[in-house]
Amino acid sequence: MDSRCMEIAALGRPLYPGMLYDCRSDSFIPGVTLWDKNALHDDLDVHQKPKTHLKFSASDSLSEKANLLDISASLKASFLSGLVEVGGSAKYLQDTKSSAHQCRVTMQYTQTTTFEQLTMKELGNITYPLVFDQKTATHVVTAVLYGAQVFMVFDYTSAENENKHEIEGNLHAVVNKIPTISIEGQASLNMTEDEKKMAKNITVTFYGDIKLEENPTTYNEALEVYKKVPDLMKQQGKGVPLTVWLYPLNLLNDKAAKLLREIDLSLYRLLKFHALHKSYTSLLKKALCRVLPGIRGGTQEDKALRDILSNHYTSPFNISNMIKWLDDITAELNILSSYTIGLKDITVVKSSGSLNSICLHPDVDVVVCLSFTSLKHDDSCLAALQDFNKSEGFTMMGQTSERDSILKAAQPWFTSPDISKRMKQNLSLFTTFSNANKNEKRIKFIIASTSDPSNPGTTIQLYQNGSLTDPKFQPVSKPPKPVVETSDGKVTLKLSKSPTGETLHFRVEYRMTSSYDSAADVEEWTVKDTSNAQNTFTLTGLKPTEQYWVRYRAVSDVGVSEASDSVPFTFQGKLTVTVHQWNFSMPSLITELRTKIMTTVGMSRWSPSTIKSEVINIVNNPTISYTEEIPGGLREGKALYFQGVVFSNGQSFTLDFETDEGDVAFHFRSWFNEFFRCNSYVKKKWQDEERVQCNISKGSAFEIFVVIKTEGYEVYVNGQKSVLFNHRLPMVKVNVFKIHGDVKMNTIGTVANWSKSTFGKELETNITRTKSSDIQSNVPHPVCNPSKPYLRSIPGGLRPGLALFFQGVVPSDWEHSWNGTWNQNCVETPEGPFVCGAAFDIIMVINSECYEVTVNGLMRYTFEHRIPVDKVTTLNINGDVFMNSFAITEVGDMNLKVTFPANI
CATH class of the missing domain: 2.60.40.10 (Immunoglobulins)
Known part of the structure; x- marks a missing residue:
């Protein structure tokens, strides 16, 4: 490499004939020359080289920029490593996009003026030979091409909803019109309305070797600059150095320093492939040149040409091999992309130094690495191509190398089914393990490429305390369900x-x-x-x-x-209710037992998960009387939720919605088994009262939603719309609600958006869960319903000292009682406790004389034994209700043990 001249781009550097240059560091040596200054000036060979180039580029890659500036691979490497500091128009190399939405087109205007070179007279008359001994330079500048370059970068930022590919095409069209517009006149005559709109939003960045009073920043300003560029370049004379030619100093004196090795970018597979293919093409042409004149002149047979073509078709350079190699490279890249696209948050390590810095970091104990192990193996195709070129394949025809056989048998690593299967397993293990431990700061997850022929494809490597402890790590993975x-x-x-x-x-x-x-x-x-x-x-x-x-x-x-x-x-549990004196007929015991069970089991028609997820600002078991500010005040679409149990010996309870002035905007009073009374109290005076039928019976559980509508307060009781009470005071003044009376409240809360809630969707459509079999959709293990009766044996049979607990819901559309053929001595009780849409509970106590039945906390029936209790072994439940819960209660010393059946 040291025996040839070199042509390099000046890149804005002051490189002139006679200057010394060090190709090892791509730097020039100022102030030191081989010749006298006057001699250099007098003996230059000068030629005019007027030439103009205009190019457009839509690429923002460094490779494309280097091509526009005619930068060699070696000089590009020096620029990337910081050895070369660019100036003038070459600063364009440092301009990069700042956004993924940025569309870009670059216009390059180049004009050359003068070519200057040293003469042989100068090269033979060295004035300062001591320079050779210093070995600070490797080359001397022997020729320079002068001129100037201008780069104008046009940027347009696309919106989220715009097609970036289409925008880039339109931007290219608008910029391409600049030379035409500068000749023909006004831009408005040459552009469509869309192009004019785009031009207004284009920003321009200028890089050039000419001086401007003000750099252009808009499309129109760039257009004006383009018109002036030729004249401005003429004003600067011959311009600045654009391209220089370097002559090796060791050819002038063998004491001079030599450039022993240039960075060989052909190590990259694609560049190496390109170089080998170019070399092969040259060999093929030479072979054809040798035989074609002889065939045409009759001194050689056609067989010579057929042999060359046959050798070509069987060589590694035949079209099928070339296409296969490119397809394999593309497939490998696609595989790598598909395996890493779902791991965007995982660090990709590109060097062993980076890997070591992560493994040895003081805050990291464990590094788990998904390693691609087959990316650094020798490329058999490139090796075969190189062997063919070295073997002078067209001069030694008929021979095949060992590499040719290897090439035919070689298969890409990723085509193996076993490797592919193992890669998918490793990816799955790595992904799930990294997701499960992503919050563990002491564990670091990375992706890397380390060659390991013993584990082709991928492997998971485990590093602990800086050392590789397991090259085939298998992390714990998802276990079976419990x-x-x-x-x-x-x-x-x-x-x-x-x-x-x-x-x-x-x-x-x-x-x-x-x-x-x-x-x-x-x-x-x-x-x-x-x-x-x-x-x-x-x-x-x-x-x-x-x-x-x-x-x-x-x-x-x-x-x-x-x-x-x-x-x-769900599971079997036991509740303990302690009493001071045991008596089956004692009302206080039944009340205490019922309260304990109901507050534990819950009496809502909706599941706890639905209530927890959709009811906010929940208050549990408030003390009555209860007063609370309404969180956020009242507004349309909001609802208040109340769930509780009324006393079996009570008469009524009241909900009041009040203002700061003491007025009651909505007074809702429930008289059990009778009616709801609705009214308002304004300026110390009750207004006209409205009454509707009450569907809350004594001792029963209830659920109430008070929905705030534009027209008034809409009240749902036990799944049924009961009343719409029109506003009599502005809702914005209402900020407090009060509860008092004969009631125990279990839950109070707020539904922020009634129409979008589960409650609103069901109740407002009037297709509620209390009218269909869906009533038990949120009950984990219901007992029975109208279409599915309950018939099972009683564990241990009946005996005195037991109590049975039942809890269920009456359908909203229930209009009749179940009837059948019974013994004529049946017992009937008027005004039963069951209300449409309401929940109910029954406690049936077994004593030695009779069954005592309490419904909703009220003693309703006493039924004497007609069959010995010890012969009763089966329980049958059927009818028009949905029975949700069933429990058996036992007596133990002075405590009641309430057992709920196990439900899995």
């Missing part, structure tokens, strides 16, 4: 170890909200770690009859696995 068993009030989980990696113990996670619930991403899971990897674990601290969801993870010494699928369950 098996849930319940007995004696306990919940036992059966767990399984991870199918991969080593499981040291488990991490159990549970919560009351379904994993499919809208609040699932908000509510956190309760976490408990097991002490070892035994496959059974007992959950404690759970509430009976509540529905839970449980899952678990395998834990290794490095991290945790992806969570298993969630499993729902």
Whole structure:
């Protein structure tokens, strides 16, 4: 390489004939020359070289910029490494896009003027030979081409909804019109309305070797500059150095420094392929040149040409091999892209130094690396091409090299089904493991390329404390879903170890909200770690009859696995009600038992998960009387939710919506089994009263929604629309509500958007869950419904000392009582406690003489035994109600043990 002249771009540097240049660092040596200044000036050979070039480019890549400036690969490498400082128009190299939405077109205007070179006389008369001994330079500038260049960069930022590809095409068209407009006249005559609109939003950046009073920043300003560029270049004389030619100093004196090695970019496979193909083309042409004249002159047979063509078709350079190699390269790139596109947040490590800095970082204990292991293997195709060129394939025809056979047998690493399968498994393991441990600061996940022929494709490598500890690491992965068993009030989980990696113990996670619930991403899971990897674990601290969801993870010494699928369950539990004196007929006992069960089981027609996710500002078990400010005040579309139980011996309760002045905008009073009274109290005076039938019976549970409408307060009671009370005072003045009377409130809250809530969608469409079989959609394990009666044996049979608890809902469209053929001595009670759409509860106490039946907290029936109690072994429930819960109560010393059947 040191025996040839070199042609390089000046890039705005002051390079003139006679200057010394060091190609090792791509720098010039100022102030030191081989010749006297006067001699250099007098003996220059000068020629005029007037020439103009105009080019357009839509690419922002450094390669395209280097091509426009005619920069060699070696000089480009020096620029990238900071060895070369550019100036003038060459500063265009440093201009890059700042946004992905930026569309760009670059216009290059180049004009050459003069060519100057040293004469042989100068080269032979060295004035200062001591320069050779200093070895500071490798070349001398022997010729310079002068002129000037201008780059104008046109940028347009596209909007989110615009087609970027289409915008780039339009921008290219607008910029391409500049030479035409400068000749023909006004831009407005040559552009469409869309092009004019685009031109107004184009920004311009100017880089040039000429001086301007003010750089252009808009399209119109760029147009004016373009018109002036030729005249401005003439004013600057011969301009600045654009291209220089360098002559090796060692050819003038062997003591001079030599450029021993230039950076060989052909190491990159595509560039190497291009170079080999170019060399092969030259060989093919030479072979044809040797035989064609002889064939035409009759001194050689046609066979010579057929041999050359046959050799070509069987060479590694035939078209099928070339296409296959390019297809394989493209496929490899696509595979790498598809494997990394889902890992955008994972660091890609591109050098061993970067890998070491991550592994040795003081805050990182563990590095898990997805490594591509087959990217640095020798390319058999390129090796075969190179061998063919070296073997002078067209002079030694008929011979095949070993590489040719290898090429035919070679297959890309990614075509192996086994490798492909293993790569997919490794990607899945790496992705799930990194997602499960992404919040662990001591664990770092990376992607790298490390050659490992023993693990082709990909492998997962584990680094601990800076060292590679496992080149084929298998992290713990998603375990099977847990098996849930319940007995004696306990919940036992059966767990399984991870199918991969080593499981040291488990991490159990549970919560009351379904994993499919809208609040699932908000509510956190309760976490408990097991002490070892035994496959059974007992959950404690759970509430009976509540529905839970449980899952678990395998834990290794490095991290945790992806969570298993969630499993729902409820379980058998026991409640204890302590009394001071046992008497089956004692009302206080029944009341205490009923209150305990109902506040534990809950009496809402909607599931706890629905209430938790859609009702906000919840207050549980407030003390009556209760006064509370309305969070955020009243507004249209808002609703207030009230769920509770009225006293069995009570008469009424009241909801009042009041203002700061003491006025009552809405007075809602429920007289049990009679009517609702609605009114307002304004300026210390009650207004006209409105009455509607009440569907709340004594002792029953109820749910009320008060929906704020434009016209007034719309009240839903037990799934039925009961009343619409028109506004008598502006709703904006209402800021307080009060509850008082014969009632126990379980839950109070707010529904922010009634029309979009589950409650509003069902109740306003009048297709509510209390009119269809969907009534039990949120009940984990209902007992029975009108189309599915209950018939099962009673555990242990009936005996004195037992009490049975039932809880259900009456359908909203219930209009008749079930009837059949009964014994003529049946007992009937008028004005029954069951109300359309309302929840109810029944406690049936078994004593030695009779059945005592309490409905909604009121003693309703006493029925003497007609069949011995010990012969009663089966329970049958059927009729027009939805029975949601059933429990058996036992007497133990002075306590009641309430047992709920296990439901899985």
